[in-house]
Amino acid sequence: MSTSWRITCIGPLQASDGTQVVTAFPSLPAKLLLASLALRPGELVPRDTLCERLWPDDEPERQRARFRWTLSRLRKLLAPELFVSSGNSAVGLAPGTTSDVAEFDALVRASLRPGICHDELRALHEQLEELYKGEFLAGLTGEWVETERERRAQQLKRAILPGDIVLPDVPPKPIPGIGYFGREQERRTLRTFAQSAQRLLTVTGTGGLGKTRLVREELLSEALLFVPMAALTDASGLFDLLRELLKLPASGYGPVQERVTEHLKTRGKTLLLLDNAEQIAEGLAPLLETLLVQCPALQLVVTSRRRLKMEDEQVLKLEPLPQRVAEALFLDRAQATNPQFAQTAPGKAQVAAICKLLEGIPLALEIAAARALLVSPAQMRQELETRLRFLVRLRGAEARQLSVRAALEWSYELLSPQARLAFRRSGVFRGGFTLAAARFVFGDEPPVLDALQELIEHSLLKADYHDDNETERVRYTMLEVIRELAELLLKEIPAEEAASCGYHGSFYLLRAKHVSECLKAGSWADAAEELKQERANLRQLVGQAVQKKQVDVLYELVQAVGVAWIQVGFWQEADHLLAGAEHLFPRESKGLADVLTLQAVLARRRGEGEVALPKWRQCLEIHQRRQDKFRAVIAYIEIISQAIDEGDLSFAQQDLATLNAIKDDVQLSDINKITIDTLSARIKFALSLFEESLSLSIEIINNCKKIDIDDAYWVGIVSHIVPVFIHCRDWQFLDDVLHDAIRKSFLSKQIFTMGILLMQAGNAFVETGQVLAAIQSFWLAHKIHQELDSRYRKKCEQSLGEAIHQYGTFPGVEQWLCKVEGKPWSSIYTANTLPTFRPYNDFK
Incomplete structure (x- = not known):
């Protein structure tokens, strides 16, 4: 290689050959590929290892295609001779290439050699500190990046402060240490405080989060006095404890408080760590205020599960580790x-x-x-x-x-009796609760707001704020281990447990009925948001109803949220509800027929036709024996639709003829009539009667526009007849209707149907030659059906793979795929994601 390249990975990624410095790279995978090779320049890295690191969710064939494309772009950007390979199995950086991260790793290994002398170690430390000026691949994110970044940070710490070597000019740590992980931002906050003119910092958080260890790891120095206060039951004992730690005489002139204060004044700038102040917080605050006034050079860091509520108090709240x-x-x-x-x-x-x-x-x-x-x-x-x-x-x-x-019960024992009652009763909730739920379950005693505030102050509860339709709402949440303690304490009082569980069940049954009302009003988005927020609480309600064999409660839940759970993709919850109800509902009952109907819908969406069809047949038999002609018609509609999906057209035609013979005896709505017409259009299309199918489909769309049709029905009908218009290349219809249906399915949370519509949009874009839009549509559809694990998952995956294989080198495709890599589909789709459909000739 005529020129020697150097790759810099500590700090922002860059590459230099002595004449130029390259800092702009074509994509995130390109950056990660170059950084991966820079870890060991001159060595070959297996291609499969790199593919799995860069695109872990892709199929092997797609991984290899993207790898070839990414490597070719790097070669073009930098220099072809910079990269060497062994056939198609491995690739690496050419001999002579250097990198700062490889040098860093070598220095770390050298510094950890047993028996190294102090002078050599100090020289290595100086080189390490000079080299490590920033974090590994600064500005980049991702699992591999974060892992390598954390590993380098820990290597640096172990190399500079090895456990078996104490440098002469480095004071030994008073606490023999085990490595500390994470908390970089909090550690910076502590260091900044110690160097500032601020006087008081309180480190708060739930028991077990490591408040004491964090402060001692970061702030131990000669000027720090550690004051353990867990044994104090009265704040007045603080100055006796300080006197002992400062080794002042037990007797002397004046009160202990004055003697301690005078001594601290003479020490100059002094940092005190007051550990575990929560049990004496109220009495401690005035004492500390006096101490800070009388000792101008004094700084205080207090660890406590609740803040002290002092003037000018700076609070650092610890959260659980990522x-x-x-x-x-x-x-x-x-x-x-x-x-x-x-x-x-x-x-x-x-x-x-x-x-x-x-x-x-x-x-x-x-x-x-x-x-x-x-x-x-x-x-x-x-x-x-x-x-x-x-x-x-x-x-x-x-x-x-x-x-x-024990760590959590320490906080519980510090609560007032009213807050203890609220804490125990909060154990019945799952996934958090609202203020309305708290008032319903807690009752008038204790005063709910006061109790919630006390729980929050003691770090046992958290208030999460979010915007909901321009209205700010608060949801109260607990770590699950804290909630488990609350539940255990509640179980120790059986009468209180029974009452709390009863209130919980009554409240969330009302919320389920509210969901049903939203659906009837066409407010699918509101219903979906309610189901999302209360998913765990409703699941808990179902479990209680099944356990206690509360048939009436299960019936109301099936009617209220059965359909909604299926529509928004909460299929496990729907399974749980329907399985419990099926075994408890009386045979031949309307309730059982409703359960079988929903089970069949769910099985059909999962591609389990062999499960769905017998359930539809059983529903039909129940309705016929009950002489419920309307529901029998609905069952026929579903049976015919199932037959069309499975390609059994003769069976579908026979059942459609039966349906047409009995439908005149039933008072059907306009929606029901349109749905039957949709079945006819689908059968004609499957029989290659394209003109008849197109004519009937246009009539269906026009009839839908004449009535006030619910969005849920609208997007379902559109999803069934879109293939007709794609085959007939009616792009005007697709612009007018398909985009609208996709948007409405998204807004109304009809996620399964949205995935179908996006898959159909991808097929249309392929026909019109709009390559990027086709890949975007297939990608979104694949992510949706993968998330649902629906019957369309493999079909979407195949369509996406074929499109990338055929069109992966088209302008914009690779950049867009890199942009969305690892992101959820819901963060990518917007109403303007997909362009209008344009005939292929427009691109020539």
């Missing part, structure tokens, strides 16, 4: 206990689930990790279904840190 940091902490501790823990692929997959159950609470993560010698990852995940029982230390900690339950 998932990736939690996984890193857990693995570090678990593998220190058992080096073989989670070393296999199945074990690593379980770690993510374990950390999700532990909710990012450091105390819970460390207690669980300590049991890594006793159980496998899969067994640990199973044991964590009862978190509070599993998360117990065997020894080695003060009483309130021996278990997660």
